Amino acid sequence: MILWFFLVYLIAFPLVAFVFLPVLHRLNTTSIYETLLYNSVALYAPSLALSSLTGIPLILSITLSAVLSAVYISFGGAKAGIHTSAIQMLVIFASMAVLVAIGLRNTTLQEVLSTAHNGHRLNLYDLRMDPRVRHSIWSVVIGGTGNVLCLFASNQLSMQKYMVMKNLKDAQRVVLLNIPFNAFILLTYVSTGLIVYQYYASCHPQLGSTNELLPRFVLDALSQVPGIIGLFAAAIYSAGIRQKKTCQILANMHIFSTLSSSFAALSALLISDATTSFNKGKIMRFDEKRAVTVARFLPIIFAFLTVGMAILCSKLKTIVLQISFIVFGAAGGPVLGSFVVGLFFKFVRGQAALAGIVSSILISFMVAIGSAILKADPVQLPLVRDCRAENITIASQMQLPENYGYVKINQFYGLENIFQVSYQYYSIIGVLSNVIVSIIWQHCFGGSDNRSSVKLKCPKFRFVK
Secondary structure (H helix, E strand, C coil), X not given: CHHHHHHHHXXXXXXXXXXXXHHHXXXXXXXXXXXXXXXXXXXXXXXXXXXHHHCCCHHHXXXXXXXXXXXXXXXXXXXXXXXXXXXHHHHHHHHXXXXXXXXCCCCCHHHHHHHHHHCCCCCCCXXXXXXXXXXXXXXXXXXXXXXXXXXXXXXXXXXXXXXXXXXXXXXXXXXHCHHHHHHHHHHHHHHHHHHHHHXXXXXXXXXXXXXXXXXXXHHHHCCCCCCHHHHHHHHHCCCCCCCCHHHCCCXXXXXXXXXXXXXXXXXXXXXXXHHHHHHHHCCCCCCHHHHHHHHHHHHHHHHHHHHHHHHHHHCCCCCHHHHHHHHHHHHHHHHHHHHHHHHHCCCCCHHHHHHHHHHHHHHHHHHHHHHHHCCCEECCCCCCCCCCHHHHHHHHHCCCCCCCCCEECCCCCCCHHHHCCCHHHHHHXXXXXXXXXXXXXXXXXXXXXXXXXXXXXXXXXXXXX
């Protein structure tokens, strides 16, 4: 089902380029909002893979990764993250291409596809509209579009890079380039996942976490190739968290790129806020020299905060992609909703917008936390875990579970159906609840009659009253 993200990219990135970006780029602001939650996921994922490859304790791996990222951005500044992005992407492309090429050396593409088909891993046409189905066409396309918009339309890490472009057209061009590049990366990930499944189809390895599957494959199948483990480890520290649930792979997790960008963004936000507050209140002059000094120490503070949250992530019994989607859905959905309200509904005023985002945060986190507390476990496709010789051919005889795609959950006062909603929809829940509450609040309680600036509205939708 993850291949339907091709369609998601065709929908979401043009929306970012031509609907959200024109307004945000024209405002030329430092901050669009503040975030720290995603850093914990961005730190946990590569640290787990590095721990699997090298054998060092997970907590030590998390701590070292955070410290290195903090030092990296403290001494190099924001330019250090920008200048290395192109090189990091080349490492990603090279590593994934090598993994696919080496993975196919002892098999054929036809065998890989045949094994995946027999194991029901090529089910691309699940049209069930039940929102409790975790991965259907509807949940992936609708929910995936919301998740991508949270990442690229209302996310500080993405927007701060678009803001530094010389003009709007260049920024839009950069956004649209995400379509072919993300499509290529998606294709390599799915290919890698299918190769991994074909390799373990007759005997699934015993793992402490499903997130360890791809590192385990590198060690089991590719470690005899000189340099492959080093290349894979380099890719971990050069890419982005994009683990594909369908194939249970763990790849493309950047530690220096994501964390350094996050630390730089958070430092910029705090410095900007501090400069405004101190100078306005005349407490003390927060000049440029003092701001630079403070900015060098802030990433270290953020690193320690992130370490604690990443350790909490390691206790969750789910895969990294779902953790990141839950974070961006539950936390990013309400924020995206505020952007939607601000861009498209100019009659909504401050009090109504505040009521909308507070309500949507409560609703989104209620669903996400309720699902976690009640242990919402998805019904998985079968795997061959008993590796006795007589079970070797069982992969070709697997039957699709009758309730595949749904979530098993405990009864809870009739609310279990709400907590069973696919995590893909969390961002949409946040957006819709924000918009609906904001509009209702504005109509019921009114507010300030001050007219908002025309430049705060999307040029394509200024006709909306």
